[in-house]
Amino acid sequence: MPALRFPERLARLQTALRRRKLSALLVTQPGNRNYLSGYSALDHGIQESSGVLLVPARGTPYLLTDSRFYLQAAEEARGFTVQLYPHGLIAFLRKLLPQLGIRRLAFESHYMLHATAARLQKTARGLDLELQPVTEMVERLRVVKSEDEIEALRASVRLNEQVFQEVYPAVKPGMTELEVALALETTMRRLGARGPSFETIVAFGPNAAKPHAVPTDRTLAPGEMVLIDMGLVLNGYCSDMTRTFVVGRPTQTFIDRLRVVRRAQLAGMNAIRAGVTCREVDLAARAVIRDAGYGKFFGHALGHGVGLDVHENPLLSSRSRKQLRSGMVVTVEPGIYLPDWGGIRLENMVVVRDHGCELLNNDLTFL
Ligand code: GLY
Ligand code: MN
Ligand code: MN
DSSP states (O other): OOTTHHHHHHHHHHHHHHHTTOSEEEEOOHHHHHHHHOOOOOOSSTTSOOOEEEEESSSOOEEEEOGGGHHHHHHHOTTSEEEEOTTOHHHHHHHHHHHTTOOEEEEEGGGSOHHHHHHHHHHHHHTTOEEEEEOSTTHHHHSSOOHHHHHHHHHHHHHHHHHHHHHGGGOOTTOBHHHHHHHHHHHHHHTTOSEESSOOEEEEGGGGGSTTOOOOSOBOOTTOEEEEEEOEEETTEEOOEEEEEESSOOOHHHHHHHHHHHHHHHHHHHHOSTTSBHHHHHHHHHHHHHHTTOGGGOOSOSEEEOSSSSSEEEEEOTTOOOBOOTTOEEEEOOEEEETTTEEEEOBEEEEEETTEEEEOSOGGGTO
């Protein structure tokens, strides 16, 4: 991303902090850290933080981390004062917060262990500090993508499709799910991706009935369905795509069900434009699957936002009355999953625009 983006993003957050009379936000969610600062280190789980941002309502923001990440933090987070916490984050904050005159500290309650929040609370009681749990202050800024971000997402989708196109002809009966997943992931890296954006899903036959199947040593039989759900990270931005196909001759049942899922996907895409609710889009696709008699076999939401994280807001769910906005990037991924038979999911990514949506995939090369 152009370095110019970061001051603009920070300024928007600082305005929101001042509006809510908060003195600072402690940013713990890795994608949020990255979005605001450019610091791209990941956490290996919520218990293993690679640092936090402390963004005051006014003035210079801080990036607090430990010695393992110091050089990376200093290189990447140019506009931030990088400091180490040799005795841990809480001990460091106990000194820093009073120095900065912070009285109302917000923290990301959706991305902090209860144990850490409890220790922070104990620290706050010893200082004249009020803690304010917040959710989605940064996510709200991230939800609408800039054209630079959309271009980065487009490039990520293109590379992901290139990887699929390269591996797809090599998928043959006798291969295992693990072998196909390995071929996809090594190809991702060979073609320039940082790596997969989530654990690659490869499921043959009945395994495809598990929407988030984990690849096994099951070998592919001729005529069996193959579900591949894959994504990669390129220049920080994620892709996410699912294809379901048969090597050999598909059964008529497979073809019929694939058509249902495809019609549902098209109905979902056709419903997308700025101003419609997530619920309306989900239900447009769900109605196709329900009317074909498979309603109870489509349990998950229709889609989700994608950006620096593979799962972001908005959630295209029948429970969400939030409105889509131009510049959001979402997946459209209906599926039907039948235990003992298998499953079919088709997943593309689209950009929400004022009068419709723009498909980021080039999916006609496949269907
Ligand atoms: N790859 C997980 C998903 O499609 O959301
Ligand atoms: Mn996916
Ligand atoms: Mn997805």
